[in-house]
Amino acid sequence: MKELFEPLPVGKLELPNRLVMAPMTRSRAFEDGEVTGLTAEYYAQRATAGLIISEGTQPSVRGQGYVWTPGLHSGGQVEAWRAVTGAVHAAGGRIFAQLMHTGRVGHPVLYPDGAPPLGPSAIASGEQLFTPEGMLDHPEPREMTTDDIAQAVREFADAARNAMDAGFDGVELHGANGYLIHQFLGDGSNTRTDGYGGTVQNRIRFAVEVTQAVAEAIGPEHVGLRVSPGNNANGVTESDTPALYTALVAALAPLGIAYLHVMETGLRDLTRTLRAAWPGTLILNPHPTPDTDQATPEHGAEALREGLADAVSFARLWLANPDLPERIRAGGPYNEADPASFYGGDHRGYTDYPALTA
Template identity: 50%
Template sequence: MNDNSLFEPYELGNITLSNRVVMAPLTRNRADAGFVPGDLAVEYYAQRASAGLIITEATQISQQGQGYQNTPGIYTQAQIDGWRKVTDAVHARGGHIVLQLWHVGRISHVDLQPGGQAPVAPSAIRAETKTFVNNGFVDVSEPRALELTEIPGIVEDFRRAAANAIKAGFDGVEIHGANGYLLDQFLKDGANTRTDAYGGSVQNRARIVLEVTAAIVDEIGAERTGIRISPVSPANGASSSDPQPQFDYLVGKLDELGIAYIHVVEGATGGPREVAPFDFDALRSRFTNTYIANNGYDLDLAAKRLAEGKADLFAFGRPFISNPDLVARLKSGAPLAALDPATLYGGGAEGYTDYPTLAG
């Protein structure tokens, strides 16, 4: 199998992707008032519609789910309408796009929470990390542990958000179960010290993730549902003492639900692939449908892993920021443009929609 196999069509759920190159979710902090994606977002995603699949920036399912300033939501009609402009623009260029559904849990700040309340988490353990609020990076706030009676409401928020995503014209949704946010916090025993039905055992720590996934499958269909996981990533301070059995169990149960894909961060998010011992091939073998591989992929590594049958699709993150035509550049062997770190988070068109394509 040669490099060209990356650029052949692929059947994902009920859609046909034009290639196997996926645009990974990338937080850019540019939502308009009301946490609505604006005209710049329409242009930004349309510019990148040649990706086989676009996974949007993480999008909060409720105000409680927000952890950073100016990130978009999917819980009001104005947000649905704003996202509809994005999906229409991507579809008009022949692309496919899914919405990543996000609840940050403890990775938040009281200034972003309803009524200035404490962020929620599986357990009242503050993460040793920062968030972006009031135009700067600050320590996250001390969280409170979710009451058992509150958890069904979180599941319902995810279900409603998935329904709203379909109303907004998305081809499906990706559940954000990675990178130390709420669902990952439940999975990792370093963040989850509960002694009820949502903590302790491998099965209990996976419970809310499976409940959320089942609710979304029931709402929009398994063929339109995916999930992102990061078994060994230390992102946002979520750690696991023994991740292999936890994620082997989780992926086996996700497979039973028949979802379209798992999107796996292999190693540390945006960092080393060999951050901790873990058998990612074991997850691949437990999952019947599509495996999206993420973290540190370039053309050569993606082609190698595809030829070995280790993954089906390959997610590229930061290269898509500064290369809106990344697929064409990979296919032709053209050099990749460098991104400007100063314009990653917040701002306007600079460093967002003004990166040129090969065509100029």
């Protein structure tokens, strides 16, 4: 699988390999959204990745959707992240911050003013929020006004500036998995009748405006966007997936951003279409068939050989194997990830997965 170990330029970075650590929520920040010393250790352990993409990080107070997730909208949060980026860089790594506004996937208990979450339309996700006191139904969100939309665009741009101030090498915008950008894309969650809803061109508008604003704020070479075509996570549905993402890619291509990150949901033919249409770097989280449970190194090497991607991302493999490149070169074995410790807790299931040489 030598394809996985070839260098690759991405934006202003030179990746030493094509193994990307996918963003994974771990819910181990303080309640004020500041990351901890354990977070710095966790990411530094995985600095042999070609690129690390951080866990989803809220760009604003109203952008939070889960307990104990980090932010990039306060001075304390920026300062706390500096310890993380410093540790990763000292270990020879590269790291982008994923900016994740969860939109309707939120709850009043997360916000100091107790107001409802925001969404493109007043349609609840149908999902629930975990809290230490029990599960809570996501409420119906407040439909965003055009002023709310403009504010959200500004918040993404401000958080991107904060990320660069915190020492990140760039940012990835989370346009996947049923969060705010994806909510605007899907016609099941976006039933607006103004310029942000209805037609494909209107529904991609928010994603394009956010990407453009962030690219203008920190430079397009520091910006990536993650999408998950056909993914019904958090209740988002799309009736026109191929047309939707073909139009989105066409609108984003002139911006010259560092990469497009595609999380496959078994739509391999659509991946081929997007690869052909996208002129820049494409990172793929490979799930070639609908029944592919987890992406594997073999899936990644196959995608690179076919020319479907320039780099490949993995999640659970990186979570449980901080020395993943070494293990791939050795043909394994691989640590198994423990789902019981995915979210919340201490160092267990976070920084205590052993390396081959341990």
